[in-house]
Amino acid sequence: MSAESRLLVTAAPHVGSTDSTPRIMWTVVATLLPLLAAGTWFFGPGVLLVVAAAVAGAVLPEHFFGRRGALGDGSAAITGLLLGLTLPPGLPLWMAFVGGAFGIAFGKLVFGGLGQNVFNPALVGRAFLQAAFPVAITTWPAATEEWMTLRGDLFATPLMSAAADTVTAATPLGLMKFEGTGTEVLELFFGQTGGSIGETSALLILVCGAYLALKRYLDWRIPVSVFLTTAVFAGALHLLNPEYPGPLFMLFSGGLVLGAIFMATDMVTSPVTTKGAWIFGAGIGFLVVVIRVWGGLAEGVMYAILLMNALVPFINRVTQPRVFGQRPKEDAS
Amino acid sequence: MSDLFWILLSAMVVNNFTLALFLGLCPFMGVSSRVDTALRMGLANVFVLVLTSLSAWTLNTFVLPYAPYLRLISFIVVIASLVQIVEMAVKKLSPALFRQLGIFLPLITTNCAILGLAIFQTNRGYGLFEGLFFAVGAGLGLTLALVLMASIRESTELSDVPEVTRGTGLVLIIAGTLSLAFMGFAGLLSAA
Amino acid sequence: MSAATSPPNAPTNAPENVQARPEVSSWRLVATLALAGALSGLMLVSVHQWTQPAIQAHKAEVLRTAVLEVLGGPETYETLYVIDGALTATVPDGTDVRTLEAVYAGVGPDGALDGFAVPAARPGFQDVVSLIFGYDAATGTLRGMKVLGNKETPGLGDRIEKDTAFTAQFDGTAVPLIGVKPGRGSGADGEIDTITGATISSRTVIVAINEALDRVRPLLDAYVNAREAEAAR
Amino acid sequence: MNTAFLRSFLHGVHPPESKHLTAAKAIRRLPFPDELVLPLSQHAGQPARAIVKPGDRVERGDKIADADGWVSSPVHASAAGTVVDIELQPHSSGSYKTAIRIAVEPHSAQIPRPRVIPDWHGLSGDELIEAVRQGGVVGLGGAAFPTHVKLKPPEGRAIERLVLNGCECEPYLTTDHRTMVEYPERVHLGLRIMMRCLGAKRALIGVENNKPDAIEALRRTKPDDLEVEILGLTVKYPQGAEKMLIKALIDREVPEGGLPLDVGVVVQNVASVATIAEVFETGLPLIERIVTVTGPGIRRPENLIVPVGTRIRHLIDACGGLTDDAAEVVLGGPMMGTALGDLDAPVMKGTTGVVVLTEADVRGRVTHPCIRCGRCLEACPVFLNPQLLGSLAGKGRLDAMGDNHLGLCMVCGCCSYVCPSNIPLSQMFGAAKTDLRRKAQRETLRGDAAGANA
Amino acid sequence: MKATTPSQDLLRGVWRENPVLVQMLGLCPALAVTNTVENSLAMGIATFFVLLGSSLLVALLKRFIPNEIRISAYILIIATFVTIADMGLEALVPDVHKALGAFIALIVVNCMILGRQEAFASKRSVVRSLLDAIGSGTGFVIALFLMGAFREIVGMGSFLGIPLFGDGYEPWVVMILPPGGFLTLGTLLIGLSWFQRRRKEAADGGTAKNGAVQEGSVA
Structure with missing residues (x-):
């Protein structure tokens, strides 16, 4: 009876589903890698360095100040990767590192680490970079002749500015906002445009997102709600005044697809209720259009998500589910 | 009209009274731990701000051109007395409303948002309607910041915040992040 | 900040306080406050008297520097107020000049008009951008532009004030102004290169000037004509 | 939305069913053990009060403890033998509880005393309920709530429908399944008696669609005069919970804090119903029950019919013993059952199964912070x-x-x-x-x- | 109130009961005008002046001010001094006055000042009140200076307008913007709390856990 001597006595339930938090997180990491590969394809090998710097920035503080073994759950790696994918290809590496470190330290560790934070750490890091280095973060180096050539001034000395002589190219949203020129939707869809490392190919992001949604590692309601709201709102504005960009342009330009699929759906910082998820997504879509159309910035996805992150506790509060038997069906019908 | 709207929107989100101008920090830090209280505090603030705007305009138009050095003192005295009177009137006319908002009124009178509004309005030379829109925008901005902060604090109350960061430090970091997020509204309805 | 939130170690009604002081009659309260008010009024008036000249002188100096800078030349200027859709240097009695819109006419050594300095303001990226620009009614060109107040992003938007490469463009440019991306202009007159990364802020300046000119140009022209007619007479 | 194919409740989970181990195995009767342990508390409510003393000789079916109050149930000797002691014994709850220990007569034929079997046709509702009560019948689905209490709703509450729970939504367990397959007539007879007690005109039997043979058996044996409908339900856990079952079958929600009878329904487990039929067929009280002994940690999974009071160890031994990688022995299903620390605890009236899990099956024990996945x-x-x-x-x-x-x-x-x-x-x-x-x-x-x- | 020695009166406000960093009073100016060292110092000195002046006056006049109207009287006195400071700054250093804007007038509602009157000047001798005001005022200036120095050095790469790192320095613009104010003060407070815990742990023999390391939590 050797088996009997080491019998467990635990409380019910005694079985559990096979999904685990680290597994979810590492799967997300895996689905982000194709985006990184695509970014490398479009912008050259330099982007690998930028993303690596962002990941290092995120992982180091988590390792030294986070829970013991917190790196194992993979969430810091996601933060670093996501941040890296939203950066311009030629950003000095030290800035990418600062962004990752700030995002993890002030977006996550001060709240108590995984699961406790209110704002998406990657976006906190991104917003900090945007506010701290407004020029560098909006400098989009133009394509070079050689794929292997590094773009921008990646190796600027820490704390020092990047060399200023970079040849820049505009993003589709910048062209639309400041020069009133549009870009072909197909180009946007397949990614033949300028922009951040990971946000150019809407098609690839959608495929990766669909895989995660099928595995139920992300809540499909959030991106669907974001896309619907953006399309409807932008479409209505476009109908009223054709000078405003059309819904397809709105959907596939900038970081909307990346943000809606990989950032808005961060479980920790999105609502837990299904009704809440719809509201959350709609809020993001609405704010994105407002900021892009009437705001002073070309891109608003990051801010839209951060603002809605702030609203999440409130959304959760007002969308508590109706409990079983609280209002019997026959009364309602 | 669009100027009035810009004034309202600017005070509410672009240059949010609390998150960009640091006015009304006392209630922001002190009364922001429960959403209900924060909401009522915010609405009471809207009310007092509108009163303030009216009195500041009256003083600026009819009294202060003759004695500009009395500006600060007269603002304080007039606003405090006016709020006191209104408080008594509300208590008498609508005890229900008083229970909801009344307890905050004395707290608000000497709050920096109130005096700040009066002074900003004066410095910018706002007229009556501009002042009113400014006051409503500022009040709504304050309410927005208060409610956001309160709901976030209610949720962090349930998380395992490290002892080192617990308290005002964390509240300030959250406020900083909110302030970062509100930078997204920069340039709203501006030129071009 | 609220009077009611005194620090915890400061009991507002310390018992010894209450016991030490007997009930005070209300007239004494009123009298004390009135006395205190009078005293503080007295103090303020004297400080006011003492500081006011310096404050006024500084304000005038700031304005003078700005006007002379954007007009780039004249030795003096005179202030003109917009009253009933016309410019006039004299104000009816009892009018508060601070409520009136003003433009400043440069006066050359010979007493002839030498351009106008026109203030303008418009919401920018963060807050209202206020500026003054010099305009030559005779040639329809600008003489210069100076930003007086802005809260734009430091190091980016605030280059509209600090970047001489940007501000220098306004000297001698025909109006209306057109903002173009640096290096993308067609070379036409009136084109202003915007600041990369601060398009909104630079455009605010351009639009503010265009708007202000649209509004005051008829007045300026009328004033110039009237003045010429007067001189001819 | 209540189509026959999708009939179910909202939410819930789909744990692996794992019923194939025993679903097709006919119920086997286990030889009497040497010793029985009969806890006084085998049901929800007040524990019973012992009415025997050490040394007393009892026959199979004799009452040895009487109900102490209305929400309580008597306990009967499940084999002939001698009362050894009334003492603290291991209990499935994990603690030790007072139990009557009986040394089973090794050579007894285990034939109960001759008794008059009441003819249920001639009994009134109250007399039937009293008979059920004296039979010590409790809910056999796990909760062990005294059945007679449920049969007597408060005055003035009309019961429109009787709902029989044949879901057996817990993974691994197959006792209800085998009962329905092997004794469908008993289910119908018990149902008939219960409907008379309650004055209910209609009845519904809900069975999850993973037991087609049970549905088939119940439909085949359905008496023509009985107004009962057998409905298949989409497989989902916890369909066997009263409120979920009512929602699935008649699309009504029991109000918060209320009981099924607030929507005019009483729910009973099929095994309890079959036991009632047995009480009126044989005159014997509830002294034995069907237990599924299963799980990857058991060598030869089986459905056993065993005397109440048999020690779990005896069941496990009868099924070939534990495998080497057995990690946890659970009484009841793996979702709501209790883990057993002491295999000497006895089978009780509410014991539906013994599920032995291996290390690979048990829920992981490393916890991570909540990520609010929803x-x-x-x-x-x-x-x-x-x-x-x-x-x-x-x-x-x-x-x-x-x-x-x-x-x-x-x-x-x-x-x-x-x-x-x-x-x-x-x-x-x-x-x-x-x-x-x-x-x-x-x-x-x-x-x-x-x-x-x- | 506990009896205190004059040196305690003087030193208490400087660090142990620092108005901004410990008592969280006067946060509004501490955040709003500390984007450069110059502004911080000007604000600190103006506040210092108002605190000193009003403490002196309150301590002198405390016998003549009836208890019932003391708050109004204090506010009147404070407002008078603020207006004087406002006009004085405008006359003497107009550029700084422009940078501080409305926040000079807002010294009136700085609860630190009213708090000191209520807690100290209204009950103690003139000399003691002055010592207390000097202490608290210094503490306020120190806190503002710390904030201003950090924000200016990181946000502009300079100290009092003197560049520290040469031309190539990339300024962290965010530090001189509103979020930088919140983040700086928040970081400062967290740093202080960490420092105090370290000291307390050292005093306790180092038995307590490091607060930054949280145990694996449940929910």
Whole structure:
């Protein structure tokens, strides 16, 4: 009876589903890698360095100040990767590192680490970079002749500015906002445009997102709600005044697809209720259009998500589910 | 009209009274731990701000051109007395409303948002309607910041915040992040 | 900040306080406050008297520097107020000049008009951008532009004030102004290169000037004509 | 939306069914053990009161403990033998509880005393209920609630429908399944008797679609005059919970804090119903039951019919013993059953099965912080917010948990099952419910004391 | 109130009961105008002046001010001094006055000042009140200076307008913007709390856990 001597006595339930938090997180990491590969394809090998710097920035503080073994759950790696994918290809590496470190330290560790934070750490890091280095973060180096050539001034000395002589190219949203020129939707869809490392190919992001949604590692309601709201709102504005960009342009330009699929759906910082998820997504879509159309910035996805992150506790509060038997069906019908 | 709207929107989100101008920090830090209280505090603030705007305009138009050095003192005295009177009137006319908002009124009178509004309005030379829109925008901005902060604090109350960061430090970091997020509204309805 | 939130170690009604002081009659309260008010009024008036000249002188100096800078030349200027859709240097009695819109006419050594300095303001990226620009009614060109107040992003938007490469463009440019991306202009007159990364802020300046000119140009022209007619007479 | 194919409730989970181990195995009768342990507390409510003393000789079917109050149930000797002692014995709850220990007569033929079997046709409702009560019948689905209590609704409450629970939604278990397949007539007879007790005109039997042979057997043997409908239900856990079953079958929600009879329904387990039929067929009380001994940690899984009071060890030995990698022995299903620390605990009236899990099956024990994925909300069959409740529990905020409808929680385990961070939500809720109940009791006591003083 | 020695009166406000960093009073100016060292110092000195002046006056006049109207009288006195400071700054250093804007007038509602009157000047001798005002005022200036120095050095790469790192320095613009104010003060407070815990742990023999390392939590 050797088996009997080491019998467990635990409380019910005694079985559990096979999904685990680290597994979810590492799967997300895996689905982000194709985006990184695509970014490398479009912008050259330099982007690998930028993303690596962002990941290092995120992982180091988590390792030294986070829970013991917190790196194992993979969430810091996601933060670093996501941040890296939203950066311009030629950003000095030290800035990418600062962004990752700030995002993890002030977006996550001060709240108590995984699961406790209110704002998406990657976006906190991104917003900090945007506010701290407004020029560098909006400098989009133009394509070079050689794929292997590094773009921008990646190796600027820490704390020092990047060399200023970079040849820049505009993003589709910048062209639309400041020069009133549009870009072909197909180009946007397949990614033949300028922009951040990971946000150019809407098609690839959608495929990766669909895989995660099928595995139920992300809540499909959030991106669907974001896309619907953006399309409807932008479409209505476009109908009223054709000078405003059309819904397809709105959907596939900038970081909307990346943000809606990989950032808005961060479980920790999105609502837990299904009704809440719809509201959350709609809020993001609405704010994105407002900021892009009437705001002073070309891109608003990051801010839209951060603002809605702030609203999440409130959304959760007002969308508590109706409990079983609280209002019997026959009364309602 | 669009100027009035810009004034309202600017005070509410672009240059949010609390998150960009640091006015009304006392209630922001002190009364922001429960959403209900924060909401009522915010609405009471809207009310007092509108009163303030009216009195500041009256003083600026009819009294202060003759004695500009009395500006600060007269603002304080007039606003405090006016709020006191209104408080008594509300208590008498609508005890229900008083229970909801009344307890905050004395707290608000000497709050920096109130005096700040009066002074900003004066410095910018706002007229009556501009002042009113400014006051409503500022009040709504304050309410927005208060409610956001309160709901976030209610949720962090349930998380395992490290002892080192617990308290005002964390509240300030959250406020900083909110302030970062509100930078997204920069340039709203501006030129071009 | 609220009077009611005194620090915890400061009991507002310390018992010894209450016991030490007997009930005070209300007239004494009123009298004390009135006395205190009078005293503080007295103090303020004297400080006011003492500081006011310096404050006024500084304000005038700031304005003078700005006007002379954007007009780039004249030795003096005179202030003109917009009253009933016309410019006039004299104000009816009892009018508060601070409520009136003003433009400043440069006066050359010979007493002839030498351009106008026109203030303008418009919401920018963060807050209202206020500026003054010099305009030559005779040639329809600008003489210069100076930003007086802005809260734009430091190091980016605030280059509209600090970047001489940007501000220098306004000297001698025909109006209306057109903002173009640096290096993308067609070379036409009136084109202003915007600041990369601060398009909104630079455009605010351009639009503010265009708007202000649209509004005051008829007045300026009328004033110039009237003045010429007067001189001819 | 209540189509025959999709008939079910909202939310819930789909744990692997794992019923193939025993689903096709006919019920086998186990030889009598040498010793029986009959706890006085085998049912919900007051424990029974022993009416024998050590040394007494008892025959099979003799009453040895009497019900102590209305919500209580008598206990009968499940084999002939001698009362050895009345003492503390291992109990499935994990603690030791008072039990009557009987040394089984090795050579007895185990034939009960001759008795008059009551003819149910001639009995009134109240007489039937009394007979059920004397038979010691309790719910055999696990909760062991005395059946006679359910058969006597408060005055003036009409029962429109009787619902029979044949879901057996817990993974692994097949006792109800085998009962329905092998004794469908008994189910129908018990049903008929119960409908008479309750005055109900109609009955529904809900069976999950993973037991087509049970549905077929019940339909084949359905008496023509009995107004009963056998309905297949989409497989989902916890369909066997009363409220879920009612929702699935007649699309009504039992009000919060209410009972099924608030929507005109009484729910009974099929095995209990079959037992009632047995009481009136044989005159014997509830002294034996069907137990599924199964799981990957058992060598030869089986469905056994065993005397109540048989030690679990005896069952396990009869099924070939534990495998080397056996990790946890669970009484009842793996979702709501209790883990057994001492294999000497006896089979009780409510013991549906013995499930032996291996290391590979048990829920992981490494917990991670909650990532607010919301899966628990989508799993909770009563639409609670386990994420919020869990955070509140972590901070010890009992009252706030109560305000968030903790009372509705059935501790079904769905939230814990789906939680990717392995947070023991359901476990915390169970503990919190107990704490809340104790607190309420204390307050009532204090209130009573204050009232007495005044 | 506990009896205190004059040196305690003087030193208490400087660090142990620092108005901004410990008592969280006067946060509004501490955040709003500390984007450069110059502004911080100007604000600190103006506040110092108002605190000193009003403490002196309150301590002198405390016998003549009836208890019932003391708050109004204090506010009147404070407002008078603020207006004087406002006009004085405008006359003497107009550029700084422009940078501080409305926040000079807002010194009136700085609860630190009213708090000191209520807690100290209205009950103690003139000399003691002055010592207390000097202490608290210094503490306020120190806190503002710390904030201003950090924000200016990181946000502009300079100290009092003197560049520290040469031309190539990339300024962290965010530090001189509103979020930088919140983040700086928040970081400062967290740093202080960490420092105090370290000291307390050292005093306790180092038995307590490091607060930054949280145990694996449940929910």
